[in-house]
Amino acid sequence: MKLTPEQLKEIKEQQLQSNTTKRVTVPELEKILFDALPVLDHGFIRVVDYMGDDTSVVQAARVSYGKGTKKVSTDAGLIKYLMRHWHSTPFEMCEIKYHIKLPIFIARQWIRHRTANVNEYSARYSILDKEFYLPNSEHLAAQSQNNRQGRGDVIEGEKAKQVLDLLKGDAEQTYKNYELMLNERYDGSVIDENAVGLARELARMNLTLNTYTQWYWKTDLLNLMNFLRLRADRHAQYEIRAYADVMLETVKKWVPITFDAFMDYRVGGTEVSAKGKEVIKKLINGDNINIDQSELSKREWNELMEAFDLKDKLI
Amino acid sequence: MKLTPEQLKEIKEQQLQSNTTKRVTVPELEKILFDALPVLDHGFIRVVDYMGDDTSVVQAARVSYGKGTKKVSTDAGLIKYLMRHWHSTPFEMCEIKYHIKLPIFIARQWIRHRTANVNEYSARYSILDKEFYLPNSEHLAAQSQNNRQGRGDVIEGEKAKQVLDLLKGDAEQTYKNYELMLNERYDGSVIDENAVGLARELARMNLTLNTYTQWYWKTDLLNLMNFLRLRADRHAQYEIRAYADVMLETVKKWVPITFDAFMDYRVGGTEVSAKGKEVIKKLINGDNINIDQSELSKREWNELMEAFDLKDKLI
Amino acid sequence: MKLTPEQLKEIKEQQLQSNTTKRVTVPELEKILFDALPVLDHGFIRVVDYMGDDTSVVQAARVSYGKGTKKVSTDAGLIKYLMRHWHSTPFEMCEIKYHIKLPIFIARQWIRHRTANVNEYSARYSILDKEFYLPNSEHLAAQSQNNRQGRGDVIEGEKAKQVLDLLKGDAEQTYKNYELMLNERYDGSVIDENAVGLARELARMNLTLNTYTQWYWKTDLLNLMNFLRLRADRHAQYEIRAYADVMLETVKKWVPITFDAFMDYRVGGTEVSAKGKEVIKKLINGDNINIDQSELSKREWNELMEAFDLKDKLI
């Protein structure tokens, strides 16, 4: 990740701000506020604003349950209770805003989470940066043979080199032709003083999907956790997971108590279906139980056995 | 509006906080932060948290339009442009959280604005305060004869006294019986040590709709303006308008440039239909135009004439 | 539940419609279309429109996963897979619209589910029906002593009679005074020809929260299931659960395959936290494990043991 001198200057200026407020503040998060945390080869995540902390969740819950919450003596106990019982609204009382640089094909996955506010850099108005994502060798994976959406083994040697050459070559060529059509280079210089350029809103269609874009993305803590539960999961595509993992670190600094409950109940937890419960009950009871008696499909059976580390029962 | 000693103490404590932050702050809004601004007889509005200011709107717009916004030289010019052309997403970058005390029948109107986060005091868990709304005499209006949703003349004299007596008497009686069923008074004291109380989630059904409730209500600046455009309008019921008017004052302190654009383009502006435009064009042109030539209904005609202060053309 | 002659006539007319369409239809649901299914003493649920069926879920999933879904051979298998892995968008492709009559205090709980479209009967414009909810004796429960939001034992005998008398008396009196203030009875007749009535938007505040209201409520299948998961749950208040239970029956007729998957994975399933998984693993393994070694709170421990029917391990 390389920041331009203008960006570095802006970040420095933002970080030099020191304002006084009666609002709650989170010193751990303030320490990294505005920092560009690197992701992938040219991407970044920056926390640029936030509202509330763990106590805001508690405060909202206590207004809801009033005197009824007196029995839950600690904030941590209350937050765990809320998480366990899917009480969602108190977590909506905290808000965070990120500035994110990411490849367009990842932006297209990301935006499917609709409950967020977004302002994206517009290639109708401006020229996109000359930056595109190229996987490093350990993430250059073959198509999985048994899972349509997954990755198989890492591709190595000549084949890997060929793939990277193709990706790099096509991205560079399409970007060069983007400039040619625009009659303008990414630094603003004109190519041919006597020619006109194609409209930006048209020229952009020539770019490849690994071109980087950027946006401001603002959401509340509940929806952020919904996003992270799906995107920090091992089934998520590596490239979006790389962003989710960095965001998890920011959540940990921002709302440490909520983060712990989230990791315990959501990320680290598992769901068991009605039929799956019957299987587990029998296993606890020491009864003999196999897939045929379970009414589970093979895939369900294996997912259940994996969730509880019963590797010898995989079929 | 009477606050309990506990509430006064909590407000005092919140206002004594002084934290350091790198985030943008709004000194004018900080001055009234946590204050209980009175509304109606027992209600209030408190700003309890916020995120962003006018510069956050500008910053988001500039990331969207990139170098394309350089021509709009001032923040105010850019914000006015955004407002005029219904560019909505930059206004979503600011967030505000209110603590509000309001009668239940107003809360029912309010909640129809779905794009906000809410934590309401729950009468399933706790006993509601013994406070109910009684209109003061100038707002005690008769049903309008020509407008199904409107108010007519103010009711005065004996009839007014009768109405207020009925409202007060019924609210007090139903509240007394609420306590009786609960076997518990609003201050937590037990009525009959040897009896059991009805479940709170049931007993609450005996309360009248003018009983006060309270909630935390959090929304972004765009949705707040949508709310205020409808609820600070003269067609809105007086009781919700009273809240909207106080909130308008808080928006003015928070984002003064956005507030000005909002008042000019939304609150003070008007919409003219395609057919209405033809009428206005003819009027400017000095042509003779009457309702029959206009294709407008009587109601539309009058609304148009009123919007442009053409009182002599009302029919 | 008593329907007015007008309502019965309207339902009859709607049910006599017979139109031809190229859209998918669901004969089982058509059979009860427009029927007023009774809930509580005066409430009802009517399915008044719908769009899509189980095949619409499958069709949407197949456009998403393209040729990738060929391996999942059956519709039921695909729907189960989607449910298990929280693939939400295919379930959003079905839509349903209900006409519902319900007490106001239940409507207030209900409306907290924001992702639905609502048109409620407005007491600003019209006079509310003279109908209010009175629990029947088996649902007249005392406040639970150990659970702030729950119900305890059923109240019986004199105490029960007293409660019902209070509820009935107050509802009737406040309604009578509502009419008096309006100077108009619920049937539209004027009380005093020489007097004016209070504005409807004001008079309604005198009604108690068990007064019935009605609305059209439209939502997609995903959000409907989210609603039902919370409201058909045994922790939900009985009065809203009564509605959820009837709606579950309509879902079963509408999308039977999705319904089965929903019952298996959501309603009948359970979630196990990361710490809870360790406990279950030890139990399966036959290891000795007690609460002190588990890092679970007493409440968590008991919830886990209950989920797997390990009643002898409750503490």
Add this chain to the structure above:
Amino acid sequence: MKLTPEQLKEIKEQQLQSNTTKRVTVPELEKILFDALPVLDHGFIRVVDYMGDDTSVVQAARVSYGKGTKKVSTDAGLIKYLMRHWHSTPFEMCEIKYHIKLPIFIARQWIRHRTANVNEYSARYSILDKEFYLPNSEHLAAQSQNNRQGRGDVIEGEKAKQVLDLLKGDAEQTYKNYELMLNERYDGSVIDENAVGLARELARMNLTLNTYTQWYWKTDLLNLMNFLRLRADRHAQYEIRAYADVMLETVKKWVPITFDAFMDYRVGGTEVSAKGKEVIKKLINGDNINIDQSELSKREWNELMEAFDLKDKLI
């Protein structure tokens, strides 16, 4: 637009369905149900399902306003009233589902409208079709010199040929390399039996933004109109406007009364700011008024004059 034999067969089968329903149906819309209406060079719009019609809007409004709506004698009058006064919820009672094929860079604009349900063809699972958008010559416009987001004159002659050659050449080359990396052609045939292919979720990043994708897109009538107001507008990019224009035709068939009100009040109407109203009032009055006295910016002044066809007052 070329449909595959499979698609033509599926459409034919869907159109042969003939089901009986008690739901409201719209014969004019049924006529084009499932038809692939062509847009751009390879795109299409298909209406694949719908719920409700103009009477559903009226029915919802009448439940809200109850007996209060009796005075508005006609459905058209009521719908016009709702549109004029921004009563939004009755329009949410109708729902429509489209199947749309569109270039990715347009899909990225489109998806910014968040209040819709979407299932997009996933290039993680499947290989994208070998189809990309190439503007026809009349839409090949130069960048506007005075409007950052607009188009200027049409590009012609050699320059036009050069642009089209670049777009076509790059799209074909990147698609060829996409197949090479996948080791699989778009028709499913394998390129090198002895080689492995790159994971689909990675290979897709090599495609250009004019590649076509497709999705199911479902929304309610209110949000559809919000979309169309912005995207059928002359400020919208031509390529998305082409879709919006076709959708407008489907709305006209579906809900003709709502369509008329929408065209009159939204599409054909204009907004006038508080300051703009003062200018119009003076113009009607025959007073002298120029920009300096108006407090309007030059841009605002010109927009106002254009809205009312006062071309001689443009500055």
